Every structure is written in structure tokens, then in C-alpha cells.
């Protein structure tokens with residue numbers, strides 16, 4: 728029987744977490760250092776999107792130099808949210824879904840695209 732599992736990944740054509748509107752993230756101070764919070768706020772454009780987000784391609788214009796708080800990876804999540812690496816996958820998927828729901832909607836094409844992107848099927852050998 729085929730089994731299904733979800734493996735976190737950042738899917739192309741999303742960008743939901745680059746919407747930085749602080750009013751949607753009231754707990755920023757809980758996981759950012761004061762310097763990071765200052766940096767974070769300096770990135771927020773008038774429309775709430777990061778000033779480095781390219782809306783056309785939905786990509787980060789400074790990807791290699793993006794700040795720590797933009798990096799969805801086990802060591803960052805452990806440092807920022809105290810998430811054990813064994814819980815990273817589930818936690819990161821939840822974060823993406825929450826962000827995608829808030830920005831594009833729970834039934835948006837982006838959410839469907841995300842769910843397809845993280846789903847893997849394994850066939851028995």
C-alpha cells in the first residue's frame with residue numbers, strides 16, 4: 728500500500744512569509760533579539776511586504792544574505808522558538824500553512840500548491 732507523508736519544503740511561487748506586517752505577528756519580541764526586531768521593522772514596506780520581496784517572481788532579492796529570522800531551518804528554529812530538531816518538520820509546515828492562510832487564504836491556489844509540494848508518496852518495495 729502506498730503511504731503518504733509530508734516533508735517540509737519552501738515551494739516556488741509562494742512568498743507568504745515575506746509579508747512581514749507586524750500587526751499580524753504580535754509575538755515578534757518573543758523570538759527576535761532587540762537588534763533583529765529593529766532589522767525586521769526596517770524591512771517592512773508600506774504595504775506590509777518585505778522591501779526585498781520581488782512580487783513578480785515571488786522570490787527574495789537578497790536570498791543568500793537574508794536575515795536569520797527568514798531562514799526556515801532546524802538550527803534557526805531551535806534558537807528562535809526552542810523547537811527540537813525532531814519537531815522541526817511538523818512545526819515548519821504549520822508555520823507555512825498559517826502564513827499562507829493569512830496572506831492568500833485557506834482555500835487559495837497557493838495553499839493547494841503548498842500541500843501538493845510537501846506531500847510525498849512512498850510505494851512498498
Ligand code: SF4
Nearest residue numbers: 737738741742744823
Ligand atoms: S510560507 Fe513557507 S512555502 Fe511560503 S515562502 Fe515562506 S517558507 Fe516558503
Ligand code: SF4
Nearest residue numbers: 745777779780787797
Ligand atoms: S529578506 Fe527575503 S526572505 Fe526575508 S522577508 Fe525579505 S524577501 Fe523574504
